[in-house]
Amino acid sequence: MTRAILLIVLLFTARPALAQPTGAAPDGEFFTKFKAVVTKHLGRPYVWGASGMKSFDCSGFVWRVMFENGILLKRTTARKFYMLLPKVKDEDRYAFGNLIFFDNLKHVGIIDTPSTFYHAQLSRGTNLSPLNSFWRKKVYGFRALPLPAEQ
Numbered sequence: 001m002t003r004a005i006l007l008i009v010l011l012f013t014a015r016p017a018l019a020q021p022t023g024a025a026p027d028g029e030f031f032t033k034f035k036a037v038v039t040k041h042l043g044r045p046y047v048w049g050a051s052g053m054k055s056f057d058c059s060g061f062v063w064r065v066m067f068e069n070g071i072l073l074k075r076t077t078a079r080k081f082y083m084l085l086p087k088v089k090d091e092d093r094y095a096f097g098n099l100i101f102f103d104n105l106k107h108v109g110i111i112d113t114p115s116t117f118y119h120a121q122l123s124r125g126t127n128l129s130p131l132n133s134f135w136r137k138k139v140y141g142f143r144a145l146p147l148p149a150e151q
Contacts, residue, residue: 030069030147034097037068038110038118045125051075058108061120062099065110070148078108085143097145100131102138111142 041064044055051060059078066073073084082101092098094114101108109119112128117135120126129135 031097034065034069034145037065038112041065042118042126042128044120046120046122056120056126058120061118061126062108062110066145071146073146079105081108082141082143085146088142088144092144093142094131099143099145101140101142102135103140105140107138110145 041052041056041061044052046057047055048057049060050056052064056064059076059081062078062081063073063075073081076084078101081099082105085099088095088098093100094111096111096113098111099108100111100117107119109117109129111117115131116128117131118126118128121129
């Protein structure tokens, strides 16, 4: 029931309309801009509950990057992002732009490569981190980046 309500909220608050994720490789104009927005916000300090421009928490960082790329979702937590966004095929989990969730949905980041991801980390702020054994053992799941519908 709660999930259905969240999906209805997403449908009415997401403008422009969202297309289904393509699982596409990181090419094309959208992904070029997406990566530029991610890197623009690197090096900012971690502040719980912050969503930019000078500081972020993990879900605030993800929300800001999506917002600046035309993906208009209500600012929410990592747990709610996981419930709202579409699943990723197993073979596409580590594709650029997918969201990666950790620690029983308490942390979220954005996949860069199969071995790196972007996130807002308490000790380092917004950064690119290796997806090493420390992080891999904490992975909860993946969700697809909802792409803005073409106008």
